Amino acid sequence: xxxxxxxxxxxxxxxxxxxxxxxxxxxxxxxxxxxxxxxxxxxxxxxxxxxxxxxxxxxxxxxxxxxxxxxxxxxxxxxxxxxxxxxxxxxxxxxxxxxxxxxxxxxxxxxxxxxxxxxxxxxxxxxxxxxxxxxxxxxxxxxxxxxxxxxxxxxxxxxxxxxxxxxxxxxxxxxxxxxxxxxxxxx
Numbered sequence: 001x002x003x004x005x006x007x008x009x010x011x012x013x014x015x016x017x018x019x020x021x022x023x024x025x026x027x028x029x030x031x032x033x034x035x036x037x038x039x040x041x042x043x044x045x046x047x048x049x050x051x052x053x054x055x056x057x058x059x060x061x062x063x064x065x066x067x068x069x070x071x072x073x074x075x076x077x078x079x080x081x082x083x084x085x086x087x088x089x090x091x092x093x094x095x096x097x098x099x100x101x102x103x104x105x106x107x108x109x110x111x112x113x114x115x116x117x118x119x120x121x122x123x124x125x126x127x128x129x130x131x132x133x134x135x136x137x138x139x140x141x142x143x144x145x146x147x148x149x150x151x152x153x154x155x156x157x158x159x160x161x162x163x164x165x166x167x168x169x170x171x172x173x174x175x176x177x178x179x180x181x182x183x184x185x186x187x
Contacts, residue, residue, distance in 0.1 A: 037142055041153040041177030043070055047091040051175035053131075055153045056182070059142055066120070067134040070155065070175065073125035079160030079170025082118030082140065086150045088176035096152040096176060102145045118151070122160050148179050 037059040045051035053070030084097035100118030118140075125131040140148045158171030 038182040039142065039149060039179050040182040041179045043153065043155065043175045043177040044088065045072060045175050046093060046173065049174040051155060053175070055177065057148065057179065060136065063136040063138040064140050064142070065134065065136050068123065068131065070123070070125070070131045071129060073129045073131055073155070074157070075125050075127050075129060077122040077124050077159035078131070079156035079158065080120045080123045081154050081156070082120070082148050082179070083152045083154045086152050086178040088152055088178055093152075093154065093173040093176040096154060096173070100148065100151055118148075121162060123155070142181070149181055151179050153177050153179055
């Protein structure tokens with residue numbers, strides 16, 4: 001009886017397996033699924049600010065798209081930079097080091113020929129303290145000497161003047177997040 005049950009179970013298992021097996025379609029070409037590498041920085045405020053938000057970095061064929069949504073800012077312009085180290089320790093985020101500058105350039109706007117690799121100019125918060133932004137940068141990468149992975153995204157309390165070394169006169173560091181690889185996303 002035991003052998004009969006085992007035989008019946010094996011027969012059912014083989015037939016169920018065959019039912020789930022489909023012949024390969026050799027008439028259609030296989031298409032490759034392209035994947036887009038993304039990274040993310042979750043922004044938190046220092047002990048005196050209530051800033052929260054997310055900045056996403058998406059690798060494109062050319063450049064990196066940077067999109068963000070931040071809350072709790074004062075209305076107006078705020079300097080936005082990538083800093084050298086991925087350390088965001090309160091109260092002042094000084095553990096993040098200076099602007100990411102592997103080429104040892106002077107501070108400038110993101111459209112200047114000479115600029116820190118991590119200089120992104122300003123983001124603008126509306127009357128409710130919300131800043132939404134999206135742009136493409138061609139200087140940063142996810143690999144090599146210009147990689148932003150493991151570095152920090154930093155928000156400053158003042159407008160970046162886009163010229164004064166080393167930080168554009170952009171004031172205190174009020175929001176920080178470590179940039180980490182996020183996932184592979186199918187397109």
